[in-house]
Amino acid sequence: MSIDSGLEKTRGGFLARLFGRTQEPEVTEEWLERLEEALLRADLSVSLVDPVMLQVRDVVREGRAKTVPTVLDAVTDALVQVLVTEERRQGGTPRVILVVGVNGSGKTTTAAKLAKRLKDEGARPLLAAADTFRAAAIEQLERWAQRVDVPIVSGRPDGDPAAVVFDAITAAKARGHDVVIADTAGRLHTKGHLMDELGKIVRVAGRAREGAPDEVLLVLDGTQGQNAIVQAREFTKAANVTGLVVTKLDGTAKGGAVFAIANDLRLPVLWLGVGERPNDLVPMDPRAFVTAMFERGREGRPAGRPVRTSDERP
């Protein structure tokens, strides 16, 4: 990750600097410490933060950047660059989306919200309740399916999840659904047999429709820390993850662990979960995501940026 490209761009804004930024605060050692704190407190990996801070300190020492907004813009740009990655999804009909992740990350809710969003966009989604392990997980998705008015194919408790996915894809073909969203059981990436089971679900999906699944969405709990990186690596190994969903960003957590994931695995963050209502799943906007990291934290916020008030939750 390099902050130089960001600096290049900012330097070009001659007029802006002449008129708008004459009163800009200078970077101080204290501000640099607060910047580092903001990054670390957002759960950015220390392996990313340390080199960034080294670069920032170099740039400031060499006089290439002097003011808070210049440095902050450069850091923001560098972070945004990390998040900009290519989409990996394949195409096929019905499109098959597998929702995977560790326990409690928000898979079921995400599956339902995604179904709602696709339906609103004019698609004809079908939900598949393939979490046959956790008590009442099927009922939970069924309630959601009712709420967002999307049909559902459910498994039996303790049934074979791969069979549920197979049935759902077959049903989608027969009934003319163009997308299947399958919710799977939460599993810790450390449980070999459960990861094997996930591999089986993927293989069986491919048997129901050549090339399926088209998307494997890994749902990451935004309040989690560095373990998210290990999760992404292990789930990618077992199920070839194509994109990330970061949930629970309506609290004070910032989900900064995804930077290391995007950096190491080149996985795109596609969706953000920002609440409990059906519409609270929004597409990823890298710049807004990075900016929010600096803005939302009350204590970790570096000086020189206004506190957002209008749309901030209490």
Next chain:
Amino acid sequence: MFEQLESRLTTTFAKLRGRPRVTDADLEEALRDVRVALLEADVSFKVVRSLVATVRERAVGAQVVRSVTGAQQVVKIVHDALVEMLGSEAVPIARAERPPTVIVIVGLQGSGKTTSAAKLANLLRKQGRKPVLVAADIHRPAAVEQLEALGRQLQLPVRRVVDPARDAARIVAEPGGDTVIVDTAGRLHIDEAMMAEVEGIVAATKPHDVLLVVDAMAGQDAVDAASAFHARLPITGLVLAKVDSDARGGASLSVRAATGIPVKLMGTGEKLDSIEVFHPDRLAQRILGMGDVVTLVEKAQEVVDQKEAEEQAKKMLEARFTLDDFYTQLQQVKKMGPLGDLMKMIPGMGQLAAQIPTGPETERELKKVEAIVSSMTRAERADLTILNGSRRKRIARGSGTTVSDVNHLVKQFEEMRKLMKQLGPALRYHGPLRR
């Protein structure tokens, strides 16, 4: 959990110990390593900052620089600071003098409240109590059904509510058991309406324990979230959930350091008996690579017949150990849990355990061994020399393996026995079992 933090710190300390005298630069390097190790383990930024400052201050005060025992002193200073962070004594779950004891479980969404509530009920029943579960999460779809399903599995009563505060209070008044465990809805600490709801439940039920469930994989926000809960509710203990992940668990431990709330329990697996009382002192030792012999011995005592174990150890050292004994031991070890977890508790084995494959392959390998041994007759197990070609073929067929698998196992076992014979006298006096 925790093992990677352990291996990071062990490397740092090994580097430091290699120096004849600690210089200022060495100390700073060690402190940098400690900082990175803790941050990578999700220890709260603030806790890391104060811990590093404390260590530096004490190291300077103790004049470790240029001292011959400087490295040792630094290790001790870090150890003490960690122990202070973790707390020392285990804190038990409350028990009211006049029943019922009331326990309210709170936490963020998806942290593991419902599962923890059921596991806690199961644990308390084993201790002779009569728990009653209250499904007070009326917000998440099917949360009530989830707790009811778990209650059915455990054959424990689960009571429903309509108005959480009012109805929970009514159940407390007429519980039908001696311990009432209230599972509440997951909520964000900044969600005013939801926080008011849980305040209402606590006010109405006057709990003896309010347990905050914290995800072992939580990040930097954990301390802020926990502090916000603590500001509104009289939190008396923490439950670390999902400790069976490979998270380094720093955030959940920081909560103890930042708020002073003790960790009481930890959830260690998907099964309903996968819950353990938390022993902070043992954990500090494990993190620092000193092993956790106490837990290991306890685990062994749960499943191993003491007399039988002694007899086997004796046999082993005298090389009278047969495959039959080996098979019995294998069964006992299996009862104690995954091999990798056990290895980590042995002093000095933490590092080694990381190198030993403990994943599904090892478990498969062990299963193969088990299949081969169980396909042998008693006579064969007692005396491997009678294994001729046709016997080996039969064993391979019976166990679904190949003759070369059988040969391999026999050879390995013979070598192990030879090794034991050589090491026997030494092990008897300085063995790992002596403390």
